[in-house]
Amino acid sequence: MTGLRSSQVADAAGVNLQTLRYYERRGLLAEPERSLGGHRLYPAEAVTVLKVIKAAQRLGFTLDEVAELLDTAGHRHGRRDAGLQERSKAKLAEVEAKIADLQVIASTLRAAVEAGCDDLVACAGRPCCPIPFATIAPGAPDADSR
Amino acid sequence: MTGLRSSQVADAAGVNLQTLRYYERRGLLAEPERSLGGHRLYPAEAVTVLKVIKAAQRLGFTLDEVAELLDTAGHRHGRRDAGLQERSKAKLAEVEAKIADLQVIASTLRAAVEAGCDDLVACAGRPCCPIPFATIAPGAPDADSR
DNA sequence: GGTAAGCCTGTACCCGAGTACCGGATGCAA
């Protein structure tokens, strides 16, 4: 009947205490056992799950996506509906697109630094400015989300 | 006394009408002239400023940073306090760090796809999993902000 | 049994960058 208390789990996973309950509300973390007085008692696996969540977030998945991932992983009996495999591939493509996008941005910044321009508005008026105002903005409006 | 109306400016810059007023509130866009009835009448430069804002955002600057940039650019008389030059260099470093970070993420995802792992939680338990749960999470907690 | 630390629920707030909606006033052309 013993288990880890919430603060132990939070500390072990390097996560705020409130975050545990937030994840529970969001359905990412299963509701744990309770003590007689109502305190949460987590199994040791909870720490693993938290680490997995954090790693997945770091890999670019949103909490909703992580929830789905954990969900399909859990009761994957028979048919497999676009599991980790497919989603990882898709996410990889997203990340690669974002890298490409940031590389455009980096080279633009580099050009701006090298050209020595120092006043954006003044610069934008004349064609000597290396910053492609027209083309840079509509580039990838949602490549920035996530 | 004539000038562009707000919707004309918004359309020309490819921006929502509300965004104009939002930028005005945030101090990014100077308060324009008004008609007798109180309608805003913008000079043509406003469109340029908006495009600059959008480009700068795209380059990774936050609206606060853009505001500062426009501010220092405006009344730069005598001393120059870390102008576009310095900030661009710093931002370039940030962007490069972010690219490096995303490359780690991409290669991790690639490894996960190649290893064919399909259940994060089960995988995390055994050492065959290519995902470095311990090291990936605390990698760069703020490289993700912006 | 006392006391302090820890945990409970619920609610509200934070960040950044907008967007939406409301009732009322204005601009402009016919």
Added chain:
DNA sequence: TTGCATCCGGTACTCGGGTACAGGCTTACC
């Protein structure tokens, strides 16, 4: 002068991922 499009200010809401606080109960140790 009438009518419709546009604009006004103000407020509230969105999204994603948490964080903070208040007031009260539980647990653990002495």
